Structures are given as C-alpha cells and as structure tokens.
Amino acid sequence: MKKEGTLYRISELERLSGIPRYSIHQYVRHGLLPEPVRTGKTMAYYTQDHLNRLQAIAEIRGDSKLPLSFLKRALEESGGKGARVGKKGAPRQADERSAARVENRKRQIREAASRVFLEKGYQKARIKDITEAAGVSTGTFYIYYRDKKEVFIEVIDELIRSMVGPAEEVIRKGGDLIREATSIAVFYIQNYEYFSGIINQLRGMMAAEDPMARDKFVSLHYQLAEPIERSVRQAIEEGLIREVDPELLAHALMGIVEFLSIHLTFSQKHTPSQAVSFMTDLIMNGLRPSPR
Structure with a gap:
C-alpha cells in the first residue's frame, strides 16, 4: 500500500479507483x-488526494448515471468524503461531527417533505417541491435520499417514534399507567x-398495490399496539384492571381513540381531555349503572 505523498501514474490510479482513464481526464x-503534477509535457502524476476524490465520486455516483455538474456539487457538499446515491442513499461519514451534520440536514429535508406530503399528497409531491420547502438544492437532496419514497419511509419512521416513544417511556419508568396512558391519548x-x-x-399507496406500503402499514400498526399491549399486561x-386479552384490548383502545379523534375533527362540543376522560371511565367502569 502506498503512503501519503506517493505519486501515481494514470494506469495505477485507474486500477486503484476502478474508474477508467477517460473519466479521470x-x-x-x-x-x-x-x-495532476506534471514533470514534463507528457508525464503526469496523481496524488493520494486524487485517489480519495475518485473514491468519493464513486461513492456518490453509486449505480446511478449522474451529470458532472451534480457530481461536482455533491462532492463539494460532502466535503470530498462521498455519500452514496445508489441503493443505500444515505451518507456514511465516520466522525461524530460529520454524522451530526448529516442527521441535521436529513431532518431538515424530512420535515420539509412531511409538510409537502400533507399539502400535496404523496403521489403529487415532487422532489422539487421538497427541496424548495427545505431550502436546499436538488443535488443536496440526492446526497441524502435516493428518491421520494425513501424520504417518505423516514417520515413514517419518525411518526412511529413520536407516537410510540411516550408509551415506551411510561413503561420504562414504571409510572402511573392509567394517568400516563391518558396523556398519550x-x-x-x-x-x-x-x-x-x-x-x-x-393507505393511498396501499390502494395502488405497493407491497412496501402494505408492509410499512402493518409494521406501523403493530409497533403502535405493542407498547399498549405491554402496558395492559x-x-x-399490578391489579389495576381485571384479567383480559391484552392484544384485543390494545387494538380496541386504538380504535376508540381513532374514532374519537375523527369525531373531534368535526365537532367542537368536547375537548380532547374530555373525550379521553370519557374513554378512561368507560374502560375502567363499564356501562353498568352506579349502585344507589
């Protein structure tokens, strides 16, 4: 292996990088x-920096055909380290500072994408809409995401975390399950x-028979139900409720909350707190009349 400062002939650079010489030129x-470093009219040598940048270009390009203008911009924005645009679509910077920058930029794009999806719908949303909402270039988008579907999946994953996280925290801390479950609802x-x-x-993607959408919807459903089921168990x-089927109760509670949410979307008669208090009373006390 050659050390820093070693000079490469074009044939060596071609072999080490896997990039043909006409592309290098x-x-x-x-x-x-x-x-390159020139020692004569026909002799040109390349440094380790050339090899590093070629490896970064290969990483950015992946298995995609990209214009040179995009490659140049992507290379500059990645700091010359590269970020694959091909099958994975996510940068792989090693140091923590770079990783934090990557996550911040991905979050910026993801949050903008969620707004665009809500406003236009997944099918009508364009990459250009997302980049304009995020205030980034199209080239920057493709550094971090392969396509619209990939960023949509991350929006879904973020949604799951925001919904499941509070329930997981309650279970971990072992607090008042009833009170905390009420606040989550x-x-x-x-x-x-x-x-x-x-x-x-x-759901719309499922209607279009997208197998990925179906798998993601099933995953979302059960990831939401699982912490509720554990809370029920x-x-x-702890003797807070009688023996019931935890799985069925978890899904029943999800259904009640869902349809209460729909009702409150159209009616201002009750507040969310009032609706959840009603649900809690119904679950804990049932419909039997109070003893006189």
Whole structure:
C-alpha cells in the first residue's frame, strides 16, 4: 500500500479507483479533480488526494448515471468524503461531527417533505417541491435520499417514534399507567390531523398495490399496539384492571381513540381531555349503572 505523498501514474490510479482513464481526464477538465503534477509535457502524476476524490465520486455516483455538474456539487457538499446515491442513499461519514451534520440536514429535508406530503399528497409531491420547502438544492437532496419514497419511509419512521416513544417511556419508568396512558391519548388526538394525514398517504399507496406500503402499514400498526399491549399486561399484573386479552384490548383502545379523534375533527362540543376522560371511565367502569 502506498503512503501519503506517493505519486501515481494514470494506469495505477485507474486500477486503484476502478474508474477508467477517460473519466479521470474528464473529471480534471470539469474541475472535479485538481490538475495532476506534471514533470514534463507528457508525464503526469496523481496524488493520494486524487485517489480519495475518485473514491468519493464513486461513492456518490453509486449505480446511478449522474451529470458532472451534480457530481461536482455533491462532492463539494460532502466535503470530498462521498455519500452514496445508489441503493443505500444515505451518507456514511465516520466522525461524530460529520454524522451530526448529516442527521441535521436529513431532518431538515424530512420535515420539509412531511409538510409537502400533507399539502400535496404523496403521489403529487415532487422532489422539487421538497427541496424548495427545505431550502436546499436538488443535488443536496440526492446526497441524502435516493428518491421520494425513501424520504417518505423516514417520515413514517419518525411518526412511529413520536407516537410510540411516550408509551415506551411510561413503561420504562414504571409510572402511573392509567394517568400516563391518558396523556398519550390526548397527545394523539391533539395531533390527529398530522398523524392521520401521513398515515392516509400510506393507505393511498396501499390502494395502488405497493407491497412496501402494505408492509410499512402493518409494521406501523403493530409497533403502535405493542407498547399498549405491554402496558395492559403490566396493569393486569399490578391489579389495576381485571384479567383480559391484552392484544384485543390494545387494538380496541386504538380504535376508540381513532374514532374519537375523527369525531373531534368535526365537532367542537368536547375537548380532547374530555373525550379521553370519557374513554378512561368507560374502560375502567363499564356501562353498568352506579349502585344507589
């Protein structure tokens, strides 16, 4: 292995990078690579920096055919380290500072994408709409995401985390299950317009017979139900509620909250807190009349 400072002939650079020499010459002409070190009219040598940048270009390009203008911009924005645009679509910077920058930029694009999906719907949303909402270039988008579907999947994953996270925290801390479950239900109802808007986009993709959408919808459904089911089991163990089927109760509660949310979307008669208090009383006390 050659050390830093070693000079490469074009044949060596071609072999080590896996990039043909005509492409290397083209990259030099268009400013993606610096000029080689010339020791004569016909002798040109390339440095480790040339090899590093060629490897970065290969990483950015992946298995895609990309214009040179995009490659140049992507190379500059990735700091010369590269970020694959092909099958994976996600940058792989090693150091923590770079990783934080990557996540911040991805979050910026993801949040903009969620707004665009809600406004236009998944099918009508364009990459250009997302980049304009995020305030980034199209080239920047493709550094971090392969396509519209990939960023949509991350929006769904973020949605799941925001909905499941509070329930997981309650179970972890072992607090008042009834009180905390009530606050989570209120949170869901208060944010129902956003949650349902994104989930409905997923349902729309299912209607188009997208197998990925179906798998994601099933995953979302069971990831939401699982912490509720665990909470039910814990409540049974603590004697807070009688013995019931935890799985069925978890899904029944999800159904009640869903349709209460729909009702409150059209009616201002009750607040989310009032609706959840009613649901809690119904679950805990049933419909039997109070003893006189």
